[in-house]
Amino acid sequence: MRGTVLHAPGDVRSETLPVPQILQPTDAIIETSATCVCGSDLWPYRGINKFDKPWAIGHEYCGVVREVGADVTTVRPGQFVIGSFFASDNTCPHCLAGYQSGCEQVVPVTGCQAEAIRIPLADGTLVSTPDTPSDDMLPDLLALSDVMGTGWYAALAAGVHPGHTTVVVGDGAVGLSAVLAAKELGAGRIIAMSRHADRQAIAREFGATDIVEERGDEAVARVKELTNGVGADSIAECVGTNESMTTAIDSARQGGGVGFVGVPHGVRLSMGKLFSSHVRIQGGGAPVRDYLPDLISRVYDGSFHPGRVFDLRLPLADVAEGYRAMDERRAIKAFLTP
């Protein structure tokens, strides 16, 4: 079958790989309906995250169950499913508390930019849709596997509540998804930080009421201007650098919340700044599994379109062009179909 292998920084290839097989009785095999490239795939692609051997990359997926292991009871062959990028048992104390991405048995899912995928812990990881969706629903449903779920977690971790003024730092696909999450969770004012016209347009479509093009201290000053000097109630930090985290914290009102989902790259935080601002922070890999039932319902309700973040569609065979386009910022997020 066709799959994707990252051989070295900048060298990603579509290749013929062995068809995945059931290895554990808790596994499922999925025929991929759609997959995509994540912003976090660019870290190893750009050589910033080191790796020492070629590996089958990709962790966002939806598709039809082809086969399940002997112990799998909640999904069956023929069902359309979406899963989290972290496989989880969904029964341990961390899962039951809503942190499936911190499951006692957690397994990072990989090899998903492929025609078929083996998913471990299928019962705890996969959620089936009410029916087999039409092709035009695939972008919205695929987005739930990571990018939309991650934006959702950013908004929840930031503590977005109805009527809030919410800032989103980062205009990548996750940042745009956080704008949509803030809107769905009732934020009254959503300030998106973006300096790209195409991303600003999607942010506005998703519910942004204000755009801030400045960065760093100037961006913070703009947020203060827009909030009568008070600062924002909640901030979704969707980049993962020292500068973006500082911008997020400095944009908050006293006691405001920052949800951070950009994978921190060497970020070390001064506790003094958190102490004087009373800002609450929470971050991490999103427990997407927890949100899937709700988010699937929202997509099926018909007015929730997280798939708008995909602005490039390619056949799976052209995955390398998806990486290039995202790396060169010609595309926000590449949608791939086998």
Next chain:
Amino acid sequence: MRGTVLHAPGDVRSETLPVPQILQPTDAIIETSATCVCGSDLWPYRGINKFDKPWAIGHEYCGVVREVGADVTTVRPGQFVIGSFFASDNTCPHCLAGYQSGCEQVVPVTGCQAEAIRIPLADGTLVSTPDTPSDDMLPDLLALSDVMGTGWYAALAAGVHPGHTTVVVGDGAVGLSAVLAAKELGAGRIIAMSRHADRQAIAREFGATDIVEERGDEAVARVKELTNGVGADSIAECVGTNESMTTAIDSARQGGGVGFVGVPHGVRLSMGKLFSSHVRIQGGGAPVRDYLPDLISRVYDGSFHPGRVFDLRLPLADVAEGYRAMDERRAIKAFLTP
């Protein structure tokens, strides 16, 4: 009048100082009924916090209003009052959100280890009690001015909820107060980290169900043992060092909360650790003003005795012995009366 001046590290003196006068129409002058020495007073006393000239020290107080400025309307001469160690207007957006210690006009209160005190922003800072309390209520009421309010904030910032397993790191007066706060807020299991028998006894009296004498990684291992490997739901960090903050975060379950009230001394936090644990953190100077009405009611109800943290009573003139006893850990907290 008699007041206390910190001249140099280790050199604190009881002296005759000018009687404080109304300087602003929003000021009040209080005749001190009781005051005390704070753990944070030991930072400059030990020379860790630098200062360049002698200053009138002390920020915990309760007493009787003697005089108010022309604009003061909520308290009047003759009333017994307790105030926060941060003066606040209690009307700005930060105050209205419950963060009076981040008030737009915030003024740190000082000079309280004295027979009389000038309190700025009296309307927003002072809260009167239902009547003039008896002397035996003074320790419980004085504790609300900082130490108990700070423990309360630590527990709230940690997200303590009914049924929680809560850890308290630090067995100083604030840590012990956080144990009491966790108990009042409904924690089902309270693990106090302490290696001093006298402090353990108060912790148990305040509601601690388990004592952990280990420190660092060993303390974390004990918490994991006590929680079937899961970790605690909420942790109050009441020390303010790198080690204590690390112990607090490592003791949490996935997505648990850490409230930190120990003033951070050069602590820099790895975001990677927060990312992988989903731990939520919030800290800062406690917005004591927000809690005073509730905490005063609890004291008047008769079964809430935060004043138990005072284990040394001295006349104000002997304040230097209070500092020495706390510095040498012969006392938990010194209670002073003029």
